[in-house]
Amino acid sequence: MTTVAIDSDDRTEMREALEAVLGPTTEPVLLAGGASKEAWAVDAGGQRLLVRRAAVGVIHRHTLSLKEEFAVLEAAYEAGVKVPRPVMYIPELEGREAFVMERLEGETIGRRIVRMDVPAQLPVQLAEELAKIHAIPRERLPFLQEARLERMMDELDDVGEPHPAIELGLWWLRENRPAPRAAVVTHGDYRIGNVVVDEHGLVGILDWEFAHLDEPVRDLGFGLVRAWRFGADDKRFGGIADVDDYLARYNELTGLDVRLDELDYWELAGNVGWAIGCLTQAQRHLSGQDRSVELAILGRLGAEVEYEICHLLEKMWA
Amino acid sequence: MSERPTAQELTEAIAEFLGGEILPTLTDHRLRFRMLVAMNALGIVHRELAALPPEDDTERRELARRIRADDVEQGMLAVVKADVEARLRIASPRYLDRYA
Numbered sequence: 001m002t003t004v005a006i007d008s009d010d011r012t013e014m015r016e017a018l019e020a021v022l023g024p025t026t027e028p029v030l031l032a033g034g035a036s037k038e039a040w041a042v043d044a045g046g047q048r049l050l051v052r053r054a055a056v057g058v059i060h061r062h063t064l065s066l067k068e069e070f071a072v073l074e075a076a077y078e079a080g081v082k083v084p085r086p087v088m089y090i091p092e093l094e095g096r097e098a099f100v101m102e103r104l105e106g107e108t109i110g111r112r113i114v115r116m117d118v119p120a121q122l123p124v125q126l127a128e129e130l131a132k133i134h135a136i137p138r139e140r141l142p143f144l145q146e147a148r149l150e151r152m153m154d155e156l157d158d159v160g161e162p163h164p165a166i167e168l169g170l171w172w173l174r175e176n177r178p179a180p181r182a183a184v185v186t187h188g189d190y191r192i193g194n195v196v197v198d199e200h201g202l203v204g205i206l207d208w209e210f211a212h213l214d215e216p217v218r219d220l221g222f223g224l225v226r227a228w229r230f231g232a233d234d235k236r237f238g239g240i241a242d243v244d245d246y247l248a249r250y251n252e253l254t255g256l257d258v259r260l261d262e263l264d265y266w267e268l269a270g271n272v273g274w275a276i277g278c279l280t281q282a283q284r285h286l287s288g289q290d291r292s293v294e295l296a297i298l299g300r301l302g303a304e305v306e307y308e309i310c311h312l313l314e315k316m317w318a
Numbered sequence: 319m320s321e322r323p324t325a326q327e328l329t330e331a332i333a334e335f336l337g338g339e340i341l342p343t344l345t346d347h348r349l350r351f352r353m354l355v356a357m358n359a360l361g362i363v364h365r366e367l368a369a370l371p372p373e374d375d376t377e378r379r380e381l382a383r384r385i386r387a388d389d390v391e392q393g394m395l396a397v398v399k400a401d402v403e404a405r406l407r408i409a410s411p412r413y414l415d416r417y418a
Contacts, residue, residue: 171386286327
C-alpha cells in the first residue's frame with residue numbers, strides 16, 4: 001500500500017492518542033485509500049496492527065458504524081472465518097471512533113491480484129470462507145438489517161437522474177426473481193479487492209462495513225461483477241477463475257444447491273447495485289459532503305457498469 | 319440535465335484538486351507559475367461551458383419513467399444500449415474494447 005503525505009504534528013498526536021490505549025507504539029503511518037475511513041499502520045507490543053478510524057463528517061446510509069463493524073469482525077473471528085484478529089474498539093480516538101485489528105500481510109489491490117500467479121485453490125478457499133460467514137447465527141448480530149431489492153430503487157430515486165439502463169436492470173430483477181432463500185448474515189461486498197491474498201492463497205477477508213442480512217446467493221454472486229475482474233474479464237469470478245469450483249465447493253458445504261441461472265440473476269443484481277453505487281458516490285462529491293475528483297468521476301464511469309447491464313440483459317433476454 | 323457531474327462540474331472538481339492539494343506542494347517557482355496559468359485556463363473552460371445550453375434529457379427521462387412503470391418492450395434494450403454507448407464514448411472510450 002502507498003502512504004500519504006501528512007503533517008508530522010498529526011502523526012505525533014495520533015501516536016500519543018494510540019499510546020494511551022495500546023502502550024508504546026511505532027510511528028503511525030496513514031495508508032492511502034478509502035474516503036470514508038482512515039487506516040493507520042502501527043506496531044505495538046510486538047504486533048502488527050491496523051487502526052481503522054472514521055474520516056471527517058461521513059455517515060453513509062446503510063453502512064455499519066465502526067462499533068458495529070468491529071462486532072461483526074469479532075463474530076466472524078469467533079466463527080473461524082479468516083479475518084484480521086480484532087484487538088479493540090475505541091469510542092474516541094482523537095475525536096472520532098476507531099477500532100484496532102491485526103494487520104495482515106499480503107496483496108489487497110485487485111488489479112495486482114488478477115495479474116499474480118494465484119494458487120489454484122483460491123476460489124475454493126473463498127467459497128469455504130463464505131460458507132462459514134453464512135453460517136454465523138444471526139442472533140449473534142442483532143443490529144444487522146435485512147436488505148431488500150426495493151432499496152436499490154429508493155437509492156436511485158434519491159439520486160434523481162434518469163438512467164434507463166439501470167431501470168431495465170431493475171425491471172428484469174423484479175420480473176425474474178428466483179424463489180427466495182432464507183436470509184443469512186452476509187458480508188455485503190465479497191469480492192477481489194476486499195480480500196488479502198499471498199502465494200499460498202487466501203489470507204483474510206476485509207471491509208465488513210456492508211454486512212447485513214440477505215439472501216446468501218446475492219453475496220455469492222457479487223464477486224462475479226465485471227468491475228471486480230479488474231480487466232481479466234474472461235475469468236468470471238473476480239478475474240481469477242471461472243465459477244465452477246467456487247460454486248461447487250459452496251454448494252457442497254452449505255447444501256444450498258445454488259443453480260447457475262440463479263447466479264446469473266445475482267450477477268446482474270450486483271451490477272445494478274454497483275451502477276447505483278457509482279451515482280451515490282458521485283453525489284457525495286456533488287452535495288459537498290466529500291469533495292473529491294475520485295468520487296466525482298464515478299458519476300461518469302458508472303456508464304461502464306450500465307453497458308455491462310445491457311450486455312447481460314442481451315444474453316438473458318432471449 | 320442527466321450527465322452528472324456535468325463537464326462544468328468536472329472542471330470545478332479538477333480546479334479544487336489542483337488548487338487545494340497540488341499547488342501547495344509545489345516548491346519550484348516555475349512549476350507554481352505554470353500551475354497557476356493552467357488553472358486560469360481551466361477557469362476559461364469552466365466559464366465557457368457555463369454559456370452552453372443544458373443537455374436535453376427529456377427522452378431519457380421519459381424512457382426511465384416508462385420502464386419503472388413496467389411498460390417495457392424488448393426493442394427498448396437496443397435503444398438504451400446505444401445511448402449508454404454514446405455516453406461511454408465520452409466517459410471511457412477504451413472500455414468498449416473489452417467487449418470486442
